[in-house]
Amino acid sequence: MSQRLAALAAATALATAALGLGAPAPAEAAAVPFDNGQTITDTSGNLMHAHGGGILKEGNTYYLVGEQRNGYLFDQVSMYSSTDLVNWTFRNDILSAESDPELSPANIERPKVIYNAATDKYVLWAHKENGVDYGDAEVAVAVSDTIDGDYDYQGSFRPLGYDSRDMTLFVDTDGEAYLISAADVNYDLNVYRLTDDYLGVEELVHVFDGYHREAPAVFKRGSVYFLVTSGATGWNANQTRYATTANFPEGAWSGWSNAGDATTYGSQPTFVATVSGTAGTSYLYMGDRWGPQWGGKPMDSEYVWLPIAFPSSTTMSLTWYPTLNIDAAAGTVQGVAGSDDGSPYSTKFVNAGSGKCIDVPSGSGADGTALIQYGCWNGAPQAFTFDPVYPGSKVGSIANTATGKCWDVLDQSTASGAPVGQWGCWAGGNQRFSLRAAAGGGHLIVAQHSGLCVSVSGSSTADGAAIVQSTCTGAANQRWAVTVR
Incomplete structure (x- = not known):
């Protein structure tokens, strides 16, 4: 039990004794605490590998399927089961790199499993790439007679010829099944109706x-359908946005609305689980806090699960809670407030000349905000993530964990002395920076479009001094220590 959960349990016991209460009611006893924003260990004591995945419920048992990678490449699609959504038991690696020659090497991402009542088959779909680059942009399909069996690989293809990357599946109440996937190099989201056997x-x-949205998740509440998505900023977390309709999938759809903070508490959506029981129905946002954001691997990633609140029938909101109390039998998911504010990272850039940190002044979320240096502290305005352009690359984008905005040489300037600020991430050359070992220690941070180095203007040691690009000399005002988490 973590210190946070132990403290919660002790506080609950103390409050019960102080109020003279007896043993809790059975429904309260069934609630199980979930420690949020952490990795998960299964009932055998092993790290659970189920990222980018989804939930399928059969009887009173929830089955969670997700990615297991060998570094960045596909290793297995793993399946776990639970009756309480907190304690998970490993069931099987339902698809592996050895299942078919096409899968070694490969990237298999965002696997989802649905059940076809007409054929009595379980069908898995996933995003598939060739393990070398992301040029395939296909879906892969596999099928099994049992939910946790060895799935028979059926092959991969581009749906109706369209490229397909991040994806999800959704089965409506009438049994019609749909594929929702990012297309046109992530600029579109396409919704396809599947064939009756769910195999095509x-x-x-x-x-x-x-709209440049990815990581789709669909759920239905009452008569309203919700489509939850992230922006397309690589491993770096960003603002979750959603749209709604009463007529899925054709619409009319609402506009996009925000849910959660600017980085969705450092996570990217993968699924929304419907948790129904004797006391009603709750909806559980399930997100991945990807490890590469702090220099780790995908399998270092953590799980961010949050109860969804509904201010109205067509709106939803997400609030950070460090602990959830989940009663799967009752169908309740309740957040427990705490001192943890959900800020996931503390990667800082510390200047060798001043000893001060790159900072987003006042934590502003505005495009065009110029970066400064400021005395180092543990605040989100100084916490950043690095998203490599490909696994292991020292070139990538750098985003603030509070605002979700990327470092940007403003106005795409190539001039020495031009300010470095923040802007919505768009993968332009003026948002690409390389980290190079510096002869005097630390790193030089080089803007890819200009070849100039990120520097403290005038070698100043003052709080508030501007961060600019300038000709690379390796001087102390251009050398940065990168401290992770």
């Missing part, structure tokens, strides 16, 4: 054109 695509039924 029948038709393209809706396109979200040009």
Whole structure:
């Protein structure tokens, strides 16, 4: 039990004694605490590998399927089961790199499993790449007679010829199944109706054109359908946004609305679980806090699960809670407030000349905000993530964990002395920086479009001094210590 959960249990016991209360009611006793924003250990004591995945419920048992990677490459799709959504038991590696020659090497991402009642088959879909680059942009399909059996690989393809990356599946109440996937190099989201056997695509039924959204998750509450998505900023977390309709999938759809903070508490959505029981139905946001954001691997990633609140029938909100009390039998998911504010990272850039840190002044979320140096502290304005352009690369984008905005040489300037600020992440050359070992220790941070180095203006040691780009000399005002977490 973590210190946080132990303290929670002790406080609950103390409050019960002080109020003269007897043993808790059975429904309260069934609630199990979930320690949020952490890795999960299964009932055998092993790290649970189920990222980018989804939930399928059968009887009173929830089955969680997700990615297990060997470094950045596909190793297995792993399945776990639980009756309380907190304690998970490993069931099987339902698909592996050895299942088919096409899968070694490969990237298999965002696996989802659905059940086809007409064929009595379990069907797995996933995003598939060739393990070398992301040029395939295909879906992969596998099938099994049992939920946790060895799935028979059926092959991969581009749905109706469209490229397909981040994806999810959704089965409506009428049994129709749908594939929702990022297309047009992540600028569109396509919604396809599947064939009756769920093994192929029948038709393209809706396109979200040009919104640059990925990581889709769909759920239905009452008569309203919610489509939850992230922006397309690589491993770096960003603002979750959602749209709604009463007529899935054709719409009309609402506009996009925000949920959670600017980085969704450092996470990216993967699924929304419907938790139904004797006391009603709750909806559980499930997100991945990806390890590469702090220099780790995908399997270092953590789980961010949050109860979804509904201010109205067509709106949703996410609030950070360090602990959840989950009663799967009752269908309740309740957040427990604490001192942990959900800020996941503390990667800082400390200047060798001044000893001060790169800072987003006042934590502003505005595009064009110029970066400064300031005395180092443990605040989110000084916490950043690095998203490499490919696994292991020292070139990538750098984003603030509070605002979700990327470092940006403003106005795409190539001039020495031009300010470095923040802007919405868009993968432009003026948002690409390389980390190079410096002869005097630490790193030089080089803007890729200009070849100039990120520097403290004028070698100042003062709080508030501007961060600019300038000709690389290796001087102390250009050398940065990168401290992770």
